[in-house]
Amino acid sequence: MTPALQTVGLKKSFGALPVANDINFSLVPGARYALIGPNGAGKTTFINLITGRLAPSAGQILLGGEDITRMPQAGRVKRGLGRTFQINTLFKGLSVLENVVMAVSEHHGKAADMFRYAGSHRGLVEEAYSLLERLRLGADALLPVKELPYGKQRLVEIAIALGLKPSVLLLDEPAAGVPSTETEIILSVIEQLPGDIAVLIIEHDMELVFRFAKKITVLVQGAVLVEGTPAEIAADARVREVYLGERDHG
Amino acid sequence: MFRPDPSSPISPTEQLVRRHRLHPLELLPWLAVIGTYFLLPGYLPLGSQVLIMILFALSLDLILGYAGIITLGHAAFFGVGAYTAGIYAIHVTGEPLSGLVVATVAAGIIGLISGLIILRTHGLTLLMLTLAIVFLIQETANKAGFITGGADGLQGISMQQIFGQFRFDMFGRTAYVYSAIVLFLVWLFARLLVHSPFGRSLTGIRENITRMHAIGTPVRRRLVTIYAISAALAGLAGALLTQTTQFVGLSVLSFERSGEIVIMLVLGGIGRLYGAFIGAAVFMIAKDELAKADPVFWYFWIGMLLVLVVMFARGGILGLIDQALSWVRRKS
Numbered sequence A: 001m002t003p004a005l006q007t008v009g010l011k012k013s014f015g016a017l018p019v020a021n022d023i024n025f026s027l028v029p030g031a032r033y034a035l036i037g038p039n040g041a042g043k044t045t046f047i048n049l050i051t052g053r054l055a056p057s058a059g060q061i062l063l064g065g066e067d068i069t070r071m072p073q074a075g076r077v078k079r080g081l082g083r084t085f086q087i088n089t090l091f092k093g094l095s096v097l098e099n100v101v102m103a104v105s106e107h108h109g110k111a112a113d114m115f116r117y118a119g120s121h122r123g124l125v126e127e128a129y130s131l132l133e134r135l136r137l138g139a140d141a142l143l144p145v146k147e148l149p150y151g152k153q154r155l156v157e158i159a160i161a162l163g164l165k166p167s168v169l170l171l172d173e174p175a176a177g178v179p180s181t182e183t184e185i186i187l188s189v190i191e192q193l194p195g196d197i198a199v200l201i202i203e204h205d206m207e208l209v210f211r212f213a214k215k216i217t218v219l220v221q222g223a224v225l226v227e228g229t230p231a232e233i234a235a236d237a238r239v240r241e242v243y244l245g246e247r248d249h250g
Numbered sequence B: 001m002f003r004p005d006p007s008s009p010i011s012p013t014e015q016l017v018r019r020h021r022l023h024p025l026e027l028l029p030w031l032a033v034i035g036t037y038f039l040l041p042g043y044l045p046l047g048s049q050v051l052i053m054i055l056f057a058l059s060l061d062l063i064l065g066y067a068g069i070i071t072l073g074h075a076a077f078f079g080v081g082a083y084t085a086g087i088y089a090i091h092v093t094g095e096p097l098s099g100l101v102v103a104t105v106a107a108g109i110i111g112l113i114s115g116l117i118i119l120r121t122h123g124l125t126l127l128m129l130t131l132a133i134v135f136l137i138q139e140t141a142n143k144a145g146f147i148t149g150g151a152d153g154l155q156g157i158s159m160q161q162i163f164g165q166f167r168f169d170m171f172g173r174t175a176y177v178y179s180a181i182v183l184f185l186v187w188l189f190a191r192l193l194v195h196s197p198f199g200r201s202l203t204g205i206r207e208n209i210t211r212m213h214a215i216g217t218p219v220r221r222r223l224v225t226i227y228a229i230s231a232a233l234a235g236l237a238g239a240l241l242t243q244t245t246q247f248v249g250l251s252v253l254s255f256e257r258s259g260e261i262v263i264m265l266v267l268g269g270i271g272r273l274y275g276a277f278i279g280a281a282v283f284m285i286a287k288d289e290l291a292k293a294d295p296v297f298w299y300f301w302i303g304m305l306l307v308l309v310v311m312f313a314r315g316g317i318l319g320l321i322d323q324a325l326s327w328v329r330r331k332s
């Protein structure tokens, strides 16, 4: 089966610091994978390379078998690559609904239309709204994003990504910065993601990772340390060493 | 201005779908334009200048207010339009409408080319490049005296009647109505544009460019597109100035003019379409009145006004009015 996403020998360094060191990785369609590793391991950089925010110095990126290594960001999104950001990257002054409409319009190729009122594309607005309802954000649709509690803003990140109907979804620490009382709702949204989307989640919360992921990749200093099922990773001595004293997930 | 109202009984989708509907207040500028014609016939020449500056400021609002492109070189396009209209009138025909079209297209092409080059950059680099372009074009116009008249300006422009019917009269009536109609049509277009999905995406680019890339927006293409449109409209304003005054000088291409138009827009309020109307009107009328009293010192008062607006009313005059209205609403 063609992987939904694949990287071959991906390399990147910032000055002398290698942050992606020959990463070979692949995500099968409908995957539920996690990427873990200590702070500064290069997890976010890896996502930025895949989405085209950063250009790799060597290696290849394939999306559904197609080489997208040199493709601009927009083209990758059009081909089904969606992401969320570790730090909220939203239209803060706009309402929640408008945030999602922006993505939905772009996905349907209507965003360049300059000779019709946005309101005349009623279907796009309705599609965005029903997405919000699915994430239980319907009641907040008209609030400016900046007035939402941080946990809900994290959900808007996910809503925007889902508005693009991705086949591959990269979630960069979706629960980062959210008080523990609110992480449950984010996790339940993630668990209910459509089964045909291949999902890669970056997360520090091991409980969340072990509950969600079928396969875990451990990244240390830009290189893949080990890959395996949650049970294998939990039992791996090297992983324990990396995380020793940091986190204890048994 | 659209403000979503979470407490309204109207559903969220419906509120968004209706946002472009005309608000009665949006007709206010047009009442003023019509009123001026009938009530202040002595002010029509100044009135035409105001209308032209509104058009120029409106073109700037599309890139500065909506797309967030900060420029100090917008006079480049105003000037290209002004000179094109003048040269066309002298060497091709004095027929005004075709002159407007030719000037608009010429400015749009220059906008497209310069946009393709400079919109790869942003921030200070971009600002410097917009400045560089206005200097380059002004110097070119200065050196190409054989066709532009150089420092003396372009003399001997004479305009034919509009539709072979309406002569540009010495009281400035035709010029005023002509400018008003052009401005009205541009307003209709600009209003459609900012409420279109394309216009919304410009707001998105201004609010968060990283996010726009991540939802698959071809950001640079959008920016170049609006830059060219804005340049074309600035050129249209320049052409109107040439045709209604039957003269073009190098000052249409100056850095001062670029700066002044930014001041007018900031004064009125950016990114709201109507800031251009109120800002240009206040600026031009204040300039006219103050310069009568003291032809040199008036800039001081403009500077004063600008300081007050920038420090205490970031949304410009319209922002102040907005705040006052919502204060009144809260009190009642």
Ligand SMILES: Nc1ncnc2c1ncn2[C@@H]1O[C@H](COP(=O)(O)OP(=O)(O)OP(=O)(O)O)[C@@H](O)[C@H]1O
Pocket (backbone or CB within 6 Å): A014, A019, A037, A038, A039, A040, A041, A042, A043, A044, A045, A046, A086
């Ligand atoms: N644009 C940049 N320029 C230079 N160095 C960078 C840049 N972005 C990241 N780095 C460095 O690269 C390394 C990897 O950063 P990255 O953000 O990918 O780590 P991460 O695994 O996502 O960490 P965290 O868990 O803290 O989010 C870090 O040392 C970081 O300081």
Ligand SMILES: [Mg+2]
Pocket (backbone or CB within 6 Å): A043, A044, A045, A086
């Ligand atoms: Mg990170």
